[in-house]
Amino acid sequence: MEPDPGDAPVARPARQFDVARATDTARWQFLSAALRNPGQIGAVTPSSAQLAALLAAVVPRAGAPVVVELGPGTGSVSAAIDARLPAGARHLAVELDPVMARYLRRTRPGLEVVEADVADLAALLVERGVAHVDAIVSGLPWALFDVQTQQSVLTQVGAALGPHGVFASFGYVHALPMPAARRFRDTLREMFDEVMATRTVWRNLPPAFAYVCRRPAAV
Ligand SMILES: C[S@@+](CC[C@H](N)C(=O)[O-])C[C@H]1O[C@@H](n2cnc3c(N)ncnc32)[C@H](O)[C@@H]1O
Numbered sequence: 001m002e003p004d005p006g007d008a009p010v011a012r013p014a015r016q017f018d019v020a021r022a023t024d025t026a027r028w029q030f031l032s033a034a035l036r037n038p039g040q041i042g043a044v045t046p047s048s049a050q051l052a053a054l055l056a057a058v059v060p061r062a063g064a065p066v067v068v069e070l071g072p073g074t075g076s077v078s079a080a081i082d083a084r085l086p087a088g089a090r091h092l093a094v095e096l097d098p099v100m101a102r103y104l105r106r107t108r109p110g111l112e113v114v115e116a117d118v119a120d121l122a123a124l125l126v127e128r129g130v131a132h133v134d135a136i137v138s139g140l141p142w143a144l145f146d147v148q149t150q151q152s153v154l155t156q157v158g159a160a161l162g163p164h165g166v167f168a169s170f171g172y173v174h175a176l177p178m179p180a181a182r183r184f185r186d187t188l189r190e191m192f193d194e195v196m197a198t199r200t201v202w203r204n205l206p207p208a209f210a211y212v213c214r215r216p217a218a219v
Helices: 014-036 049-056 076-084 098-107 118-127 147-164 179-191
Strands: 066-070 090-095 112-115 135-138 166-172 192-197 208-216
Touching: 014 098, 049 076, 049 166, 049 208, 066 076, 066 118, 066 147, 076 090, 090 098, 090 118, 098 112, 118 147, 135 147, 147 166, 147 179, 147 208, 166 179, 179 192, 179 208
Parallel strands: 066 090, 066 135, 090 112, 135 166
Antiparallel strands: 166 208, 192 208
16 A cells, blocks of 8 residues: 555754754753742743843844843853854843753853852952943842842942943833832833833733933942
């Protein structure tokens, strides 16, 4: 009997298959980190490509910028930043979770992965000879930090950026009425002269937006 062509395995283009497999691996890594340490990760799935692109929009496309990412996780925002960076740029990523840091080193060879706490941002930039940063992009779960930690990290962010740098961080739409999210927004307004909220990215789980902040008040 002739074999039914419907039984033949469907060939997928190699690249499409690799991208799908890499995305699944990243999602699995992220979920297992979230289950291992929910109080540090603050989400169950990585940012979508749409949210990542919105956050990365603050990254300069020209010159030799220095960009610092806070809480890169499995690197969804790192990928969007890399897509914009010109040759000669420097991209550091500060990640506390050792498993995520190892995953980033394996999957993103161009990234300077710093396995550390963002609470020590100023010191770790000095150690790496970074005197000035053009853009800082955060994926941190700010609502899980107390106010003192938020202020301390944002003060170090402002000092690293100086008057011309830009800071971007995401917020979840559903969390906006909650006290922790309102407190973080108020803290941002205290720490920067300009705080703008972007449009909502609905294609993210959960829907999110970005704060884009300029001119740190204390600089
Ligand atoms: C909500 S996830 C975001 C991951 C990624 N940026 C994304 O958008 O998919 C938060 C990340 O921040 C990291 N993180 C939390 N607290 C941190 C800290 N104090 N220092 C450095 N990274 C931290 C977590 O380990 C996690 O990878």
